[in-house]
Amino acid sequence: MNKTTSRKYRIATIPGDGIGKEVVPEGIRAIEAASRRFGFSVSWQPFDWSCETYLKTGRMMPEDGLGQLRPYDAVFLGAVGYPGVPDHVSLWGLLIPIRRGFQQYVNLRPVRLLKGMEASVKNFEPGQIDFYVVRENTEGEYSEIGGRINRNTPDELAIQETVFTRRGCDRVMRYAFELAKTRKRHVTSATKSNGIIYTMPFWDERFAAVSRDYPDIRTDQFHIDILTAHFVRHPDWFDVVVGSNLFGDILSDLGPAIVGSIGIAASGNLNPEREFPSMFEPVHGSAPDIAGKGIANPIGQIWSGAMMLRHFGESEAADAIERAIESVLGGGGPRTPDIGGKAKTQELGEAIAAEVSR
Ligand code: NAI
Ligand code: MG
Numbered sequence: 001m002n003k004t005t006s007r008k009y010r011i012a013t014i015p016g017d018g019i020g021k022e023v024v025p026e027g028i029r030a031i032e033a034a035s036r037r038f039g040f041s042v043s044w045q046p047f048d049w050s051c052e053t054y055l056k057t058g059r060m061m062p063e064d065g066l067g068q069l070r071p072y073d074a075v076f077l078g079a080v081g082y083p084g085v086p087d088h089v090s091l092w093g094l095l096i097p098i099r100r101g102f103q104q105y106v107n108l109r110p111v112r113l114l115k116g117m118e119a120s121v122k123n124f125e126p127g128q129i130d131f132y133v134v135r136e137n138t139e140g141e142y143s144e145i146g147g148r149i150n151r152n153t154p155d156e157l158a159i160q161e162t163v164f165t166r167r168g169c170d171r172v173m174r175y176a177f178e179l180a181k182t183r184k185r186h187v188t189s190a191t192k193s194n195g196i197i198y199t200m201p202f203w204d205e206r207f208a209a210v211s212r213d214y215p216d217i218r219t220d221q222f223h224i225d226i227l228t229a230h231f232v233r234h235p236d237w238f239d240v241v242v243g244s245n246l247f248g249d250i251l252s253d254l255g256p257a258i259v260g261s262i263g264i265a266a267s268g269n270l271n272p273e274r275e276f277p278s279m280f281e282p283v284h285g286s287a288p289d290i291a292g293k294g295i296a297n298p299i300g301q302i303w304s305g306a307m308m309l310r311h312f313g314e315s316e317a318a319d320a321i322e323r324a325i326e327s328v329l330g331g332g333g334p335r336t337p338d339i340g341g342k343a344k345t346q347e348l349g350e351a352i353a354a355e356v357s358r
Contacts, residue, residue: 007040009312012072012277014094017050018286019296019345020078026298026349027076027305030324033356034309034317045072051082051090051286060093066101069277074308077281078301083288100138102276104269105168106175107135107248108307109283111235111255114264116329117339121232121258126330131238132183133255134176135248137269139168140199142245164199164244169206175272176242177214183239187211189221190243190251203244228254235259256283263297263338266304268311280308297336298349299325324355 015024028044035042047068049061060080062068069075075098080090098104113119113129146160173189180187189207193200204221211219222230224247230237231251235258243251256265265283282300290296303325310318328334333351335341 007314009040009042009073010071011042011044011074011076011308012069013044013046013076013078014049014080015046015078016080016286017052017082018079018288018291019284020050020080020286022291022294022296022345023282023298023301023349024076024078026345026352027301029349029353030302030321030356031305031309031317033353034314034321037320037357038314038317040314040317044076049094050080051085054085054089054093055082060090061097065094066097069098069102072277073312074277075279076305076308077279079282079284079286081286081288096142098279099269102269102279103138103271103273104276104278105136105138105172106268106270106272107137107252108179108268108270109133109135109252109255110266110303110307111238111259113259114329115326116331117260117264119235119259121235124235126326129235129259131235131255132179132240133248133252134172134179134240134242135252136168136172136243136245137248138245139163139165140245162199164202166206169203170210171272173207173210173242174213175270176240177210177217180217180240181214185216186218186220186239187214188227188238188241189219190224190227190241190247191221192224192247194223199244207242224250227251231255231258253283261297261338262300263336264299264303266300266307268304268307270311278308278311280304280311294344294346295337296345297338298345299329299352302349302352320356321352324352324358327355328352 015021054060111131113126115126141162143163148158150156176187191200193204231254262284267283269279271278282304306318306321328351334343334347
């Protein structure tokens with residue numbers, strides 16, 4: 001094994017709100033089990049940044065929050081969101097500053113039908129649906145350029161600019177091609193160059209240009225509207241799907257919805273150059289409707305932990321965690337209510353950790 005690090009990882013944890021605080025400990029439990037088995041070490045530094053903190057202090061995180069996170073190898077986040085705090089406060093006060101400040105320009109979400117899970121689309125078996133959505137995570141439609149005038153008058157208007165840079169397109173596309181090299185060698189681009197006449201043709205041009213550097217990778221592209229239909233009808237067609245911030249956002253919720261519960265879906269916000277920490281978090285939110293009951297599904301968090309270990313180069317440990325999830329789900333192990341069982345968060349977490357240790 002050729003590892004440049006000492007195999008000691010320092011992780012900043014942000015459990016956040018609601019079920020975030022219930023599932024993060026289970027993610028830690030699985031990673032601790034993997035660290036004992038595979039001989040690396042992990043230290044955890046919790047940060048109490050959350051909407052609850054916002055209600056007390058007026059800030060989601062301290063002013064020098066990014067500076068505090070910077071020394072860590074990664075951020076392991078649960079979920080933020082709390083009734084009474086508008087969602088844009090938690091997003092623009094914590095998640096987006098971290099994603100942008102740390103140049104986490106890839107949002108990576110696996111879409112895989114696990115053993116023991118039923119697809120919400122018919123006739124697919126585990127193994128047939130296995131792809132990644134690669135979402136651009138720093139520019140595109142989510143820009144801060146725009147404004148509003150004539151508020152509360154009949155002449156009111158709102159303008160929001162979309163920003164695509166060559167650098168921003170190329171780097172996320174390159175990531176998708178590099179990922180496809182390690183898989184089935186197929187990249188699909190999400191576009192809308194028929195209707196959106198400046199940015200999307202530019203996106204297509206950059207996709208064609210970047211793909212010329214990868215002649216042995218098959219490519220195709222679909223307009224976002226028909227692509228969502230193909231996700232539902234032909235999820236077996238895909239290997240790596242790359243999309244802009246908005247299209248990628250939509251696809252990366254649709255994908256996990258096809259293969260089961262939101263409680264299982266995992267994600268990474270990656271800075272591929274490793275100049276900054278990357279951040280790993282489940283796709284789900286803080287689930288105020290079930291928070292405090294101890295019944296949240298911890299698998300999204302645990303799988304995000306596996307992605308974090310893979311990012312560190314600990315592939316065997318990541319594989320072991322993913323296999324443990326499947327052997328518990330597929331082998332009649334405990335299940336939380338969202339996937340048809342009666343188990344508590346901790347029972348499922350302990351079963352997976354035990355399987356990792358085996
Ligand atoms: P949500 O993901 O929190 O919940 C949607 C539904 O899925 C709920 O019925 C919930 O009980 C269920 N669910 C979610 N995760 C689950 C799990 N692990 N196990 C079992 N069931 C689970 O989304 P919602 O309700 O739209 O948002 C709630 C709060 O979370 C809001 O404040 C929102 O802004 C925030 N949020 C935060 C995110 C983040 O931190 N990245 C992402 C999405 C939402
Ligand atoms: Mg989303």
